[in-house]
Each structure stands twice: as structure tokens, then as C-alpha cells.
Amino acid sequence: MASLKDLKNRIGSVKNTQKITKAMQMVAASKLRRAQEAAEAARPYAERMEGVIASLGASVQGNDGASPLIAGTGSDQKHLIVVATSGRGLCGGFNTSIVRAAKAKISKLVAAGKDVKILCIGVKGHAQLKSQHGDKIIELVDLGHVKRLQFSDVAPIGEKILSMYEAGEFDVCSLFFAHFQSALTQIVTDQQLIPVSISEVEQAEDAGGANAAYEYEPTEEEILDALLPRNVLVQLFRGLLENAASEQGSRMTAMDNATRNAGDMISNLTLVYNRTRQAVITKELIEIISGAEAL
Amino acid sequence: MANNMSDTVHFELVSPERLLMDVKADGVLVPAGEGFFMLLPKHAPVLSTIRPGVIEVSEVGKTEPTKLYIKAGFAEVSEKGLVVLAEEAINVADLSKSDVEQKLQNAKEDLEDAQNDDERRNAEEAIKHLSGLLKAVS
Numbered sequence: 001m002a003s004l005k006d007l008k009n010r011i012g013s014v015k016n017t018q019k020i021t022k023a024m025q026m027v028a029a030s031k032l033r034r035a036q037e038a039a040e041a042a043r044p045y046a047e048r049m050e051g052v053i054a055s056l057g058a059s060v061q062g063n064d065g066a067s068p069l070i071a072g073t074g075s076d077q078k079h080l081i082v083v084a085t086s087g088r089g090l091c092g093g094f095n096t097s098i099v100r101a102a103k104a105k106i107s108k109l110v111a112a113g114k115d116v117k118i119l120c121i122g123v124k125g126h127a128q129l130k131s132q133h134g135d136k137i138i139e140l141v142d143l144g145h146v147k148r149l150q151f152s153d154v155a156p157i158g159e160k161i162l163s164m165y166e167a168g169e170f171d172v173c174s175l176f177f178a179h180f181q182s183a184l185t186q187i188v189t190d191q192q193l194i195p196v197s198i199s200e201v202e203q204a205e206d207a208g209g210a211n212a213a214y215e216y217e218p219t220e221e222e223i224l225d226a227l228l229p230r231n232v233l234v235q236l237f238r239g240l241l242e243n244a245a246s247e248q249g250s251r252m253t254a255m256d257n258a259t260r261n262a263g264d265m266i267s268n269l270t271l272v273y274n275r276t277r278q279a280v281i282t283k284e285l286i287e288i289i290s291g292a293e294a295l
Numbered sequence: 296m297a298n299n300m301s302d303t304v305h306f307e308l309v310s311p312e313r314l315l316m317d318v319k320a321d322g323v324l325v326p327a328g329e330g331f332f333m334l335l336p337k338h339a340p341v342l343s344t345i346r347p348g349v350i351e352v353s354e355v356g357k358t359e360p361t362k363l364y365i366k367a368g369f370a371e372v373s374e375k376g377l378v379v380l381a382e383e384a385i386n387v388a389d390l391s392k393s394d395v396e397q398k399l400q401n402a403k404e405d406l407e408d409a410q411n412d413d414e415r416r417n418a419e420e421a422i423k424h425l426s427g428l429l430k431a432v433s
Contacts, residue, residue, distance in 0.1 A: 041313035048309060050379055052342065052371055151311040151382075200377050214373075217343040226344055227369065230382075237311055 004280065007273040010264060018262035024090065025255035031250035032183060038149065039180060039241040046238045053196065055214065056224050068223075069228040071173045072195040078115045080161070080170035081101060081106060082193070084177040084240055085125030086247040087144030092254030094178060094186065094247055095124040100189045102176045117170060121157065121240070149244055151237055158233035165194055177239040178246035184253055186246035191239060193232055229287055303355055304336055305376025308363065308384055311406070313322045316352070316363075317382055323377055324351040324360075325370050334377055341372040349387060349431045350379065362387035364431045366424065385428070397423040 002010075022092040057070055083102045085095045102118075102125075109116050118137045120126040126140045139160075146153050161173060178186040216223055306323055307317035326348030332341075345368045351360040368381035397405040402425055406418035 038312070042311060044307075044314045045309040045311050045380060048371070048380055052369065052380075056342070214340045214371075217327060217341060223342055223344060225371070234311055247395045 002272075002276075004273065004276055009277060011269045013274065014262050014265050014269065018259055018266065020255065021255045021258040021262060025252055025259060028091075028248045028252040028255060032108040032245060032252055034148075035241070035245040035248050036180070037206075039238075039245045041239055046234050049227070049234050053224075053227060053231055056220060056227070057196065067225055067228050069165075069194060069232070070196050070224070074169070075171050076114070078117070078170040078172070079109050080117045080119060080164070082121065082161070082173065082175045083125045083129065084117045084175065084243045085120070085122035085128075086264060087122050087142060087241075089124060090254065091247050091251035092257075094126065094250035094254075097186075097188050098176055098178055099125050099128045101190065102129070103132065105174070105176075105190060106136070116220075118155075119161070149237075149240055151273075154237040154240055155233055158229075158236045161193070161236075162229050162232060175236065175239050177243040178250075180245040180249060182243045183249040186250055189239075191235065193235055194253050196228065196231065258284075302336055304334055304338070305350055307376065307378045308350075308381060309378065310381055310384055313379075318352065319355045321353045321355055323353070325377075325379070326350065326365070327370065334372060338372050338377075340374065341370070343370045343372075345370050345379065345381070347427045361424060362431065364390075364428055366427075387431050390428065390432050392429070395425060395429050395432055429432075 004241065081102055083098065085098050089095070106116050106118070114135075116136050118129060118133060120129065120137060120140045121143060123140065123142050123144060130137060139155055143149070143153060155187070164170060165173065172192065175191045175193050177189055179186055179189040301320060303319040304323055305432065306318050306320045307314065320332040322336075325332055325334055325343070326346055328344035328346050332343075341410040345365055347366050348364070350363045350365055363374065363382045364385045364387055365379065368379055369409045371378045371380070402418055406414065406415060406422065409415040409418055
């Protein structure tokens with residue numbers, strides 16, 4: 001049985017851990033607020049963009065000259081999976097659940113005989129994927145040094161994806177990220193970036209409503225050609241902003257749980273400590289009394 | 296003040312990061328891909344590209360137009376108003392001529408000192424961007 005001193009030390013160390021988790025929770029809460037604001041501020045642009053593409057895409061789709069970004073390459077043999085995770089740990093099941101979803105999709109594609117390439121954003125996802133799918137990972141982008149995600153941080157990644165697409169290195173690109181619903185729930189989402197998924201466009205059309213007869217300047221096709229690559233960047237940017245908010249939300253919840261667990265542990269340990277202390281006193285008394293009786 | 300919607304243009308400027316401007320204007324001058332157009336109330340729906348240049352927004356109740364430098368984007372005119380999707384927008388009033396000239400000078404020096412293709416390309420882009428800005432300021 002542990003001595004009184006041991007117990008006291010253990011209580012002390014759990015208390016310290018509790019202070020750390022409590023602090024991390026509060027930091028995550030304030031970062032969450034900022035990340036959420038950023039995600040909300042980015043929404044108008046992405047929504048307008050979707051609206052424009054919806055009204056344009058419907059008219060262009062099915063034409064022979066349609067951009068491959070909307071029509072696809074005509075094959076779905078080569079897949080690029082973009083896995084967006086965080087750059088830091090201690091955020092509960094956040095990274096694991098994204099990676100799990102990505103792994104499920106990869107296994108499915110491999111079983112169907114497709115070629116799969118993986119692009120990791122964030123070191124945590126890379127660490128979890130490399131043991132099983134290390135040969136498929138083509139690049140790791142670390143955004144750990146970025147404090148506040150700007151569009152200019154994301155643009156190079158998107159441009160790289162686009163140039164790979166032009167070079168014919170893949171046919172379909174999908175993005176795995178956690179959609180932020182609330183601090184408690186984040187939904188792992190598999191979004192198809194390239195080609196632009198039609199259902200999504202139709203949805204936006206339903207929501208956006210007005211399919212007004214626009215005049216185009218220059219032509220419909222030229223505008224669409226300029227707009228579609230931009231759309232890929234914007235969708236990626238939006239996904240990463242959502243991801244950042246989800247990460248902080250998940251961390252906040254995880255640290256809240258940790259703080260509560262530490263509290264439980266402290267009360268249990270204190271109970272054991274007090275019981276041991278009483279046992280020691282009783283033992284001393286018995287020793288004194290039995291010593292006196294022996295005389 | 297009951298402002299009739301059709302007498303003004305509802306102007307929105309959005310960048311990927313956030314909504315930058317949301318105002319009512321008497322008219323907006325847009326540097327479209329095929330030349331400038333002045334957008335007045337009751338304009339027909341148009342979808343157009345924007346080339347780097349200055350947008351002039353004549354806000355309701357202001358005598359001087361607000362000038363904004365836009366680095367490429369799209370303009371969508373619908374019955375609801377004008378929406379500009381801009382990659383980057385800078386208020387011209389926030390810029391000083393000497394500052395931009397200084398930066399342009401720096402960029403030119405960077406170009407001369409460039410060691411490889413990447414650096415050269417960056418410097419050239421910066422020069423293009425800054426000379427557009429300089430034109431906007433002067």
C-alpha cells in the first residue's frame with residue numbers, strides 16, 4: 001500500500017495536470033471563437049461563387065467544349081485524396097476520425113482496382129497514414145506555423161492540385177475534412193473537389209433560386225474557365241477553415257473531459273489519502289495501548 | 296429615409312476571407328475584362344470578369360466616390376444588385392503615393408538580385424501589381 005507521502009505527491013501531480021488541461025480548454029475556446037468567425041466570414045464568397053457556377057454550369061454542362069473541371073476527364077481510374085487534419089495533437093478523436101474515413105475510402109478504391117494518391121495537409125494525418133499507405137502519399141503540407149489561415153496560405157496547395165490535374169496525374173479529387181456543426185459535433189465530410197459534383201451544384205441552384213438570363217462578358221465558356229479553378233481554391237479554403245474550427249471545438253471538448261476526469265481522480269485519491277491517514281493513526285494508538293498493557 | 300431600392304445599386308464586395316463592403320450606391324464604375332462599364336440602377340443582369348484596376352463606388356450621400364483597387368475577380372449584376380468577388384481589394388485612400396513608389400523600387404531591386412526563376416517570377420508579379428497600384432494612386 002502506498003505511503004501517505006506517495007499519495008500526497010500523486011494528488012499534487014494530478015492537480016497540476018488538471019490545471020494544464022483547464023488552461024488548454026480555455027485557450028481552445030477562445031481560438032474556436034476566432035476560427036468560427038473566420039469560417040462564417042468566408043461563407044458569402046463561397047456561396048456567391050456556388051450560385052454563379054450553378055447558373056453557368058447548368059447551361060454549359062453536356063456541351064462538348066465544357067471544361068474538364070466540370071465534365072471530368074472521362075475516366076475515374078486515378079484518385080487523389082486530400083486529407084486535411086490538424087498540425088497538433090490533444091484534440092480528442094478529431095484526427096483519428098478523419099483518417100478513419102479516408103482509410104475506408106482508400107481501401108474501397110484500392111479494392112476496386114483504382115490508383116490512389118494521397119496528399120496530406122497537417123502532420124497528424126500523415127503520421128497515421130504513413131504506416132499503412134506510406135507509398136501512396138505524394139506530399140505533406142504542414143500548416144502548423146500558420147496562426148490565422150489566410151487565402152494566400154491555401155492558394156499554393158490548390159494551384160498544385162490544379163496543375164497535377166492538368167498534367168493528368170489524377171481524374172477525381174476528393175477532400176476529407178471535418179465539417180463544423182457545433183463545439184460538440186464535427187461531421188467528417190468527403191467532398192469531391194474535381195470535377196465539381198453536380199448534385200452540389202443543383203443544390204446551390206435550388207437554394208440560390210434566380211437563374212436569371214445573364215449577359216456574359218466575355219463569353220460563358222471563358223468566364224467559366226476562369227471561375228472553375230478559382231472555385232477549387234475557394235472550396236479548399238473553406239474546407240480548411242471549417243477544419244480549423246472543428247479542431248478547436250474538438251480540443252475544447254476533449255480538454256473539458258480531461259479536466260473532469262482529473263477532478264474525479266483527485267477526489268478518489270483524497271478519499272484513499274484520508275483513509276490511509278486514519279489507519280496510520282489507529283495503528284499508532286494500538287501500538288501505544290498494547291505496549292502499556294504489556295507492562 | 297425610405298430609399299426606393301430601384302433608385303440605388305446594392306453593392307457588395309466580397310473577398311475569400313470576408314465580406315468587405317455592403318453599401319447602397321448611386322453608381323459603380325467597374326473595370327471589366329473588356330473595358331470599363333458604369334453600373335447604374337436597373338442595369339440588365341451581367342456576368343463579367345474584372346481585370347486589375349480601380350472600382351469607383353459613388354455611395355449614396357457621399358460626394359466623393361470611394362476608390363478601391365481590385366486584383367482580379369468577377370462581377371455579377373442581378374436584379375438584387377452588384378456583387379464583386381475579388382481576390383484582393385485595397386482602399387485607395389489607405390495608400391500613399393510615396394509608399395507605393397518605394398515598394399515598387401524595392402521590387403525592382405529584388406528582380407535584379409533574383410537568383411532563380413521562382414524569385415524572378417515573384418518579383419515580376421509584385422512589380423506588375425505595384426505599378427497597377429501606382430496608377431490608381433496618381
